[in-house]
Amino acid sequence: MKALKYLNQYLWKYKWYLILGTIFTIVSNLFGILPAQLVRYALDLVIETLDIYNLFGGSALQSKMYDIFAFSILLYGLLILAMALLKGIFLFLVRQTIIVMSRHIEFDLKNDVYKHYQTLPTSFFRSHNTGDLMARISEDVSNVRIYVGPALMYGINLIVLFFLVISYMLSVNMKLTFYVLLPLPLLSISVYVVNSMIMKRSQEIQKQLSGLSTFVQEAFSGIRVIKSFVQEDHSFSNFQKEAEDFKNKSLGLTKVDSFFYPIILLLIGLSNILIIYVGGKEIINGNLTPGNITEFILYVNMLTWPVMALGWTTSQIQRAASSQQRINEFLNEKTTLISDKNVIHALEGSITFRNVGFNYPDSGIQALESFDLNIKQGETVAILGTTGSGKSTLAHLLCRLYDPTEGEILIDNIPLKDYDVHAYRRQIGYVPQDVFLFSDSIENNVRFGSENMQFSRIEQAVKDADLYNNIKDFPLGYETMLGERGITLSGGQKQRLSISRAIARDPKILILDDCLSAVDTNTENIILNNLKRIMDQRTSVIISHRVSSAKLADRIVVLDDGKIVEQGTHPELMAKNGAYKELYEKQLVSEEV
Numbered sequence: 050m051k052a053l054k055y056l057n058q059y060l061w062k063y064k065w066y067l068i069l070g071t072i073f074t075i076v077s078n079l080f081g082i083l084p085a086q087l088v089r090y091a092l093d094l095v096i097e098t099l100d101i102y103n104l105f106g107g108s109a110l111q112s113k114m115y116d117i118f119a120f121s122i123l124l125y126g127l128l129i130l131a132m133a134l135l136k137g138i139f140l141f142l143v144r145q146t147i148i149v150m151s152r153h154i155e156f157d158l159k160n161d162v163y164k165h166y167q168t169l170p171t172s173f174f175r176s177h178n179t180g181d182l183m184a185r186i187s188e189d190v191s192n193v194r195i196y197v198g199p200a201l202m203y204g205i206n207l208i209v210l211f212f213l214v215i216s217y218m219l220s221v222n223m224k225l226t227f228y229v230l231l232p233l234p235l236l237s238i239s240v241y242v243v244n245s246m247i248m249k250r251s252q253e254i255q256k257q258l259s260g261l262s263t264f265v266q267e268a269f270s271g272i273r274v275i276k277s278f279v280q281e282d283h284s285f286s287n288f289q290k291e292a293e294d295f296k297n298k299s300l301g302l303t304k305v306d307s308f309f310y311p312i313i314l315l316l317i318g319l320s321n322i323l324i325i326y327v328g329g330k331e332i333i334n335g336n337l338t339p340g341n342i343t344e345f346i347l348y349v350n351m352l353t354w355p356v357m358a359l360g361w362t363t364s365q366i367q368r369a370a371s372s373q374q375r376i377n378e379f380l381n382e383k384t385t386l387i388s389d390k391n392v393i394h395a396l397e398g399s400i401t402f403r404n405v406g407f408n409y410p411d412s413g414i415q416a417l418e419s420f421d422l423n424i425k426q427g428e429t430v431a432i433l434g435t436t437g438s439g440k441s442t443l444a445h446l447l448c449r450l451y452d453p454t455e456g457e458i459l460i461d462n463i464p465l466k467d468y469d470v471h472a473y474r475r476q477i478g479y480v481p482q483d484v485f486l487f488s489d490s491i492e493n494n495v496r497f498g499s500e501n502m503q504f505s506r507i508e509q510a511v512k513d514a515d516l517y518n519n520i521k522d523f524p525l526g527y528e529t530m531l532g533e534r535g536i537t538l539s540g541g542q543k544q545r546l547s548i549s550r551a552i553a554r555d556p557k558i559l560i561l562d563d564c565l566s567a568v569d570t571n572t573e574n575i576i577l578n579n580l581k582r583i584m585d586q587r588t589s590v591i592i593s594h595r596v597s598s599a600k601l602a603d604r605i606v607v608l609d610d611g612k613i614v615e616q617g618t619h620p621e622l623m624a625k626n627g628a629y630k631e632l633y634e635k636q637l638v639s640e641e642v
């Protein structure tokens with residue numbers, strides 16, 4: 050329950066909706082209760098007048114009496130109708146305030162969670178699956194919305210109605226009120242017991258649903274692998290297992306739910322029997338009129354729905370509390386990639402790795418060890434190495450997706466940790482190893498959020514990445530839509546589009562992480578030559594496992610197991626007869642083959 054405190058800030062923000070909603074709830078309930086009294090007046094009037102009416106049997110006065118009597122009944126009827134209409138209007142206003150408030154809160158909370166997700170480090174996204182992230186921002190926020198919307202509305206309604214109905218009941222007859230309310234403690238206990246069971250089962254269902262979404266998301270992201278390995282049946286049977294588990298858990302919840310309503314109806318029925326029995330005795334004793342009994346029955350039935358909703362409301366509140374707790378868990382996660390000084394500096398582009406060591410926090414794998422490297426402003430450095438030697442890790446550290454666990458990185462002799470993260474990243478062009486394109490047009494994928502980027506710049510970037518001729522051949526040109534992960538493009542085209550995106554923003558430091566692996570050596574040459582031209586006076590770090598990518602670099606650094614084993618120019622390294630030469634000759638032979 051404590052977790053729900055987090056929502057108070059939103060309730061405070063939209064307090065007027067809540068205050069007005071409460072006022073409308075009180076008014077609508079008043080218009081709901083008054084008809085019960087009108088029914089009592091009308092019924093008592095009928096019973097009392099009927100005797101007098103019969104007394105004047107046959108006389109002219111009787112028909113006159115009938116007219117007055119009929120008119121009075123009609124008036125009561127019209128009044129009851131008017132009250133129902135007014136109650137309806139105010140109920141509409143209750144929904145227009147409290148439910149509208151809940152939608153505003155849902156919107157704010159979703160935005161806050163999304164905004165917070167974006168501040169979290171990459172390690173966070175590695176240690177939590179996408180299904181879980183999605184579940185917390187969608188289902189959990191929806192559960193919380195139900196608490197600040199319908200649950201709060203029914204809760205306020207129940208309190209107001211209870212207060213009004215019970216005070217009216219007490220004013221009519223204390224003894225009858227006592228008997229009518231006798232089953233209430235029993236009701237509360239059963240509501241509590243059943244709700245605890247509902248709660249436990251709902252949590253299990255929620256967990257299962259998160260697992261199910263992760264499974265489906267992963268299966269369809271990897272659908273090509275599933276199909277090519279003919280694993281559809283296997284994948285389906287795994288899905289069925291998960292879905293079956295979900296179904297069984299849901300059925301368990303339905304079973305508990307089905308107990309809930311009959312219990313409440315039984316207890317309400319018990320109250321009705323008590324009214325008739327005790328009320329009947331009170332009529333005999335002359336303390337009550339038949340109108341009072343009808344009024345009481347109406348009151349008790351008026352309480353039926355809110356009392357039933359009480360169970361639903363408490364279970365929703367508990368469900369919202371567990372959802373909010375899950376949301377808070379993520380909201381309490383703080384990024385470690387903070388900067389005390391927030392230096393904003395126009396980069397020149399010199400990079401220094403000083404005794405850098407790095408262990409991945411989630412796996413503990415040491416990817417870099419005592420790594421020292423100086424890259425001058427304007428230099429093009431190629432990083433070569435076997436797989437798993439730590440090349441991509443260097444790119445991650447340069448983009449400050451992680452901080453080194455030892456040593457430090459200096460950019461223009463200022464520690465990278467001191468830079469304002471966003472201002473720094475804006476001056477970096479990073480092409481990741483696993484290309485990611487958005488389901489949007491080619492133009493928007495290159496522009497990528499830079500609304501003011503001139504089209505000529507996009508066009509030039511596309512030309513420099515040697516993608517221009519391909520785009521020209523597409524019927525829709527730059528407007529060609531790319532499916533999820535850009536499946537309409539070939540691997541090499543995707544890589545080139547990703548390069549265009551990085552160079553279009555005119556970076557001061559360009560980091561290419563093995564992003565020429567899917568293009569042929571000829572295209573690779575064209576791109577590298579263009580990059581040499583556009584990155585003149587700017588720094589480029591070209592990571593690759595192919596020596597061909599290194600040929601235009603000013604310097605080549607060879608990595609092995611997180612350490613530099615060789616560095617120098619191509620002729621220098623060839624003369625060394627070491628790892629580079631071995632790699633070069635191996636790749637040359639395989640290319641010739």
Ligand SMILES: Nc1ncnc2c1ncn2[C@@H]1O[C@H](COP(=O)(O)OP(=O)(O)OP(=O)(O)O)[C@@H](O)[C@H]1O
Pocket residue numbers: 175409410411412413414415416434435436437438439440441442443482563594
């Ligand atoms: N996010 C991660 N979490 C945990 N360990 C990681 C992560 N990324 C990489 N590693 C590990 O760190 C080591 C270096 O990986 P890195 O990706 O830097 O190698 P690489 O040289 O770029 O390899 P490749 O050429 O195959 O991409 C590897 O042992 C790898 O398993």
